[in-house]
Amino acid sequence: MNLLKLLGWEVERLTKPYLILITLLVVTQFAWLGVFLWSETNMYEEMRRAGTPDYTLTFGNYLGGTPFILSIGVAVTAMVFFSFWIWYRDFQGRGTFMMRLLLMPQQRMLVFGAKLVTMMLMILGLFSVQWIALKLQYIAFSSWLDSQMIPMSGSFEQAIGYDRAFSVMFPASLFNFFVHQVLIAIAVLFIFAFVLIERSLWQRTVLAPFLALLMIGVVVVVPMIGFFIIENYLFMEETLAVFTLILVIWFIGVVWIGHRQLTKKLSV
Structure with missing residues (x-):
């Protein structure tokens, strides 16, 4: 296939x-x-x-x-x-x-x-x-x-x-359109990761949706907290670089979660 x-x-x-x-x-x-x-x-x-x-x-x-x-x-x-x-x-x-x-x-x-x-x-x-x-x-x-x-x-x-x-x-420019599509793709990946975590836990606990939401929340919130802490100490170019790094971390993180849940945790 x-x-x-x-x-x-x-x-x-x-x-x-x-x-x-x-x-x-x-x-x-x-x-x-x-x-x-x-x-x-x-x-x-x-x-x-x-x-x-x-x-x-x-x-x-x-x-x-x-x-x-x-x-x-x-x-x-x-x-x-x-x-x-x-x-x-x-x-x-x-x-x-x-x-x-x-x-x-x-x-x-x-x-x-x-x-x-x-x-x-x-x-x-x-x-x-x-x-x-x-x-x-x-x-x-x-x-x-x-x-x-x-x-x-x-x-x-x-x-x-x-x-x-x-x-x-x-958006007004092709670059902004590409950035927005990346953000949308990451949002979809977060939803995918939530579903896969919940499906891998649902047979073991009724709290599967809440645990899945908590895990995804940690992945989303922790980098953003770090960003807001250091934001005031950064110049514009540095802020953009850090935000880009956060997007990369999110993308890699949710893909890794999806891969792990599918190949290691999910039972059928």
Whole structure:
């Protein structure tokens, strides 16, 4: 069994729920766009009749709406859930195929790698779909305001840049995008490590989730405590170097935890 076959298998298993998530995300956002434009148009018409049409809209007003923010929150929550589910569904169902793979120690890290790549592909795919949806929403937004002669200010890039969530998803530079993807990958690896620790302990204690959370918490918190202690004594370049070192420690640490749990501790 090679990595590409495992990757294809993992992607196939998650395709249906992933497409459902994408569909719900896009439909919700366009539905909110319609409601937003209808509401703002009515408000502008009332102000125009009252003789006070001094009213300017930006695309950021639409992005700041509660339904839109909730749609992004649901998408992020779904990615976190998928990061857990991609492991738990194998263990909960005691699938024959997964059991055969886990009985062969030399194949276990291939399973780990396939699941990690699958999650990163899903996250990048979500970012891509969201970017296309945002572009289409901006076109519809600006076209409707022009047709109704409602003043509009600001550009698409400005609206995206002012929003913190989108500045993480779509940073201004390729380097920042790479850094953000590394941080996301480390977050996914922490979830993987938690699941593997919990699965290796669950047959021995009912406290497995709490112990797993404690172990992962130590890996996260200890380097950060050290960073905050010495942060005030560092220059900007030194701060960046130390933070980069912490990222490397986290990455190596969670991969080592995953390898150890899969090859040494996890029983099937």
